Amino acid sequence: MSVARPTRSLLGKYISSAAAQSRSPASTVVCRQFHSSAPCQKKRRSQFRNVKAEELGLLKPDAMEKYQKEHLPDYTPEELELLRQKYTPEQMEALEAAEQAVNPGDIAIQGRLRDDLFRPKYIEDFTVMDPRYDLKPDLKGTLREHKWDDNDERFEEEFLDKFSKVMEKGTTNQLTRAMIRALRRVKTSQGRDMIDLTEAELNDMEKDPSLLEKYLVKPDEREPKYKEKETESDDFITRAQALKLDEMVEDAWKKELNLLANSKHTELKPSTFELEEDGPTGPIRLHTAEAVELGKVPGVAGLYKTSADEDEGKDDMGQYTELKQLTGMTLSELKSIYTKTLVVRHVHNQTRLGKIRSISAMVIAGNGNGRLGLGVGKSTQMDVAINTATMLAIRNMKPLRRYENRTIYGNITSKVSGTVVELSARPPGFGLRVPSRLFEMCRAAGLHDLAVHMPRSKNPMNTVKATYNALMNQPDPEEIAIGRGKKLVDARKVYYGGAVL
Incomplete structure (x- = not known):
């Protein structure tokens, strides 16, 4: 031109x-x-058809009027009279002005009752602090110290008494289990019809010896359970059968006592049920943090080895090994993180041997839900530089503050060298009106409504650095409220009753 x-x-x-x-x-x-594009004489027409809310059934006059009468009625004269008794005339004027300013249709469409975990369980205007809810009570506790007995003889007596009771109980349980095993042996061999105990009952008694008292007959309740030969009834046993049963039980009992007496251990051998309780699947393992011991099968140890590749062949080169150790994440979690290369520069370093060419890459990483990381890598090869920057970005991921999980808190300004970035929060539905590089950063961090203004230099690398510093250094309203000694309330959430995006 x-x-x-x-x-x-x-x-x-x-x-x-x-x-x-x-x-x-x-x-x-x-x-x-100054451009070759055709001038636009009228407003650009939308590509989407504008459907009215009434056609969608959202603003039917009859339904809206019925809903407002049921859920958002006006104050009756009786209610106004009660309010005048409680509030001053100035407060009543403010209350009537607020009722006229608030649109019932707006509340019916956008307002809703909170159903989250942190909703207040009481109606409050949040103007004053309630000590029942807002102030943490100062509880004073006393430390409990262990009292040591100065009398050694008394301590020894108490310890021996306690230990003897434990040993006596253990010995009694072992003898009871020996008797139950003797009954099982007799029942299995010859006395199946003469011992009125099932296998399940014997197992329960061996597991808990205290159940034996349930099946014992007291001396005053004892009745003869044998009959004379002339009596023909199958409910009783004869005297000869009873004597034979006593002999078999006594022989089995002696064998069990001999096994206990000939034990090589100084303490009594635990039963099978005690071993199962303390085993990997026993109930004791449910209430302990101790890891289960993995035993080795004789003759099989060393023949079979599990696969050392936990990633199923997705990382054979070991590219993510160090990153998994540093972050504690799995390979699938690392690959689900959104990454984007924003800036690539070709750098030439002049030395006495000539110009050394290298490549510098800047990458961002985020999970799309409030975490963002920035990494810079430099190498003589493009792939190595980008991979290094990606790993550093994932490693440097940090949480950032988000208002309603969609925008930032207020307006933020950050400066790096000659680049100044001004970030501004925007209402729901505003969108991301930012440059392309900052758009990728917002998408990775989970921001949906944001506006950016850069009045000075727009250097790509400085722009990304300044935006990252601004997002990480947002003002915290809670800290400001604590520092000023005020109580902070979100007016938007109070007005809409929590119906915010």
Whole structure:
């Protein structure tokens, strides 16, 4: 384009306006644009059809009026009279003005009752602090110290008494289990019909010896359970069968006592049920943090080895090994993180041997839910630089504050070198009106409504650094409220009853 053409375009409006005054005041010459695009004379038409809310059934007048009468009725004269008894005339004027300012339809559409875990369980305007809910009670406790007995003899007596009771109980349980095993042996061999105990009952008694008292017959309740030969009934056993059963039980009992007496251990051998309780699947393991011991099978140890690749062949080169150790994440979690290369620069370092060419890459990483990381990598190869920057970005991921999980808190300004970035929070539905690099950062961090203004230099690397510093150094409203000694309330959430995005 020549110099004469834009000069003519600039001066054309003023030259033509003087000549147009003599002809017609309504005729003007349109100034030419500095681009080749066709001028847009009217407002651009939307690509989507505008569907009214009434057609969708959201704003039916009858339904809305019925809902407002049921859930958002106006104050009755009786209620107003009660309010006048409680509030001053100035407060009543403010209350009536607030009722006129608040639109019931707006509350019906956008407002809702909170159902989250942290909703207040009481109706409050949050103007004053309630000590029942807002102030943490100062509980004073006393330390409990262990009292040591100075009398050693008394301590020894108590310890021996306690230990003897434990040993006596253990010995009694072992003898009871030996008797139950003797009964099982007799029942299995010959006395299946003469011992009125099932296998399940014997197992329960061996597991808990205290259940034996349930099946014992007291001396005053004892009845003869044998019959004479002339009595024909199958409910009783004969005297000879009873004597034979006593002999078999006594023989089995002696065998069990001999096994206990000939034990090589100084303490009594625990039963099978005690071993199962303390085993890997026993109930004791449910209430302990001790790891289960993995035993080795004789003759099989060392023959079979589990696969050392926990990633199922997805990381054979070991690229994510160090990153998994540093972050504690699995390979699937690391690959689910969103990463984007924002800046790539070709750097030349002048040395006495000549120019050394290298590549510098800047990558961001985020999980899309409030965590963002920035990494810079440099190498002579493009792939190595990008991979290094990606690993550093994932490693440097930090949480950032988000208001309603969609935008930032207020307005933030950050400066890096000659670049100044001004971030501004925006209402729901505003979108991301930011440059392309900052758009990728917002998408990785989970921000949906944001506006950015950069009045000075727009260097790519400084822009990304300044935006990252601004997002990480947002002002915390809670800290400001604590520092000023005030109570902070979100007016937007109070007005809409928590119905915010």
